[in-house]
Amino acid sequence: MRRSALAVLLLMSLTACAVSLTACAPGAPPLPSPPPVTGDPSSRAAERQLLTRAEQTLIARCLAARGFRYVVRLPPDPPRRFPYVVDDVAWARAHGFGRDQERRIAAAKAADPNERWFRRLSPARQRAALAALNGPRPVGLRARMPGGGMVAASDEGCTAWAQRRLYGDLPAWFEARLTAANLTPLYVPRVRAHPAYRKAVRAWAACMARRGHPHASPDALRAALPGVRTPAGERALAVAEAECAAASGLAATARALDARYGAEARRAHAGPLATKARLERAALPRAREVLTGRP
Known part of the structure; x- marks a missing residue:
């Protein structure tokens, strides 16, 4: 896969590293959406959107401090799966069969300003941007997958910093989120x-x-x-x-x-699922503070 396409996947999937049996590596598909925070569907959607927007806002601030730009954008709704x-x-x-939805998502990605910006960077700046976003190496976070195998990711970089700021216990969040996403x-x-x-x-x-x-x-x-x-x-x-x-x-x-x-x-896997729900509930006030500037 070409470097630009690789980077676009990562910049479009800020809430989740790619999953493999050995490492959180660039270029794999984004993780599925996590299970809901509360019981009411409208509340669940609003809370997921709040957490996503707050995480992207934090990532944008972190990247700006490192000399990179990022426009905060909610990812397009995923296609319905059967x-x-x-x-x-x-x-x-x-x-x-949903091929119109696949085309809609592809068009949204092609029009994304972050994608266009990234493609204009030199190869060296692309590598630096990826390291700033995801950390230099997939080291620091490890989780055992429900179906077996280990996943690793960096505990450095702007994604890790934003998730630590929101969820507090980054290793627990990493494990709980990956468990919920891979049942x-x-x-x-x-x-x-x-x-x-x-x-x-x-x-x-x-x-x-x-x-x-x-x-x-x-x-x-x-x-x-x-x-x-x-x-x-x-x-x-x-x-x-x-x-x-x-x-x-x-x-x-x-x-x-x-x-x-x-x-x-x-x-x-009730333990990790309970941990995920607890960390998400605790993150909601912090997410509102990030977006409003008020406690």
Whole structure:
């Protein structure tokens, strides 16, 4: 990957280092959004936005003190994900399989002023900017992932400084955040392997075949998507998938198994999840102070 593209990913993903089995290295995809702070959906969204904006504001101040510019911008909303099957007919009518959302996010990144600024830097200044943002080396923070393996990141740099300022205990926050963000791979394969899920997939495939779409599974349908040339064709296919997901029982089966195995994963990692919720609650007053200048 070219240096400029590598840097853009990092500058667009300030709230999370990339995950690997050995290090927090540049260039990997950003982590998924963390679980909510409170029970009310509107409050959760507002609190996540508050924490994100405060962290980016702190990072911008830190980078400015080191001679770099950064425009505080909230990242675009992530596309909606369906880990098993598209099961929302209204959403499918509007978005198909979400390729329009992927294009929206790509356009937002291309128009981002931080990306344009970074691309104009010399290679030496790009390296210096990355070191200022993420620290010189992935040393100082370590966490064991729920599925095994270790992740390391720097406890230096503006990202670490901003997160320490907000959350206080940076090592605890690093471990708790990564645990919460990486529970899904623990249980999605279990859902897909369950006999009830496989039986429902066969019923879904039969429903799709009756409609003229001979795909053995939602994954097989995804593999065929590059051959769908028009947005209207994509939406029609997505609507058929969603309607068959309901008619075959696949949607209900997937939701029930996901809830069951997801709850088991969260219980198994209840300690880090509780730590994350506690640190986020404690960070909210500090975030408001950062943004308003008042305690």
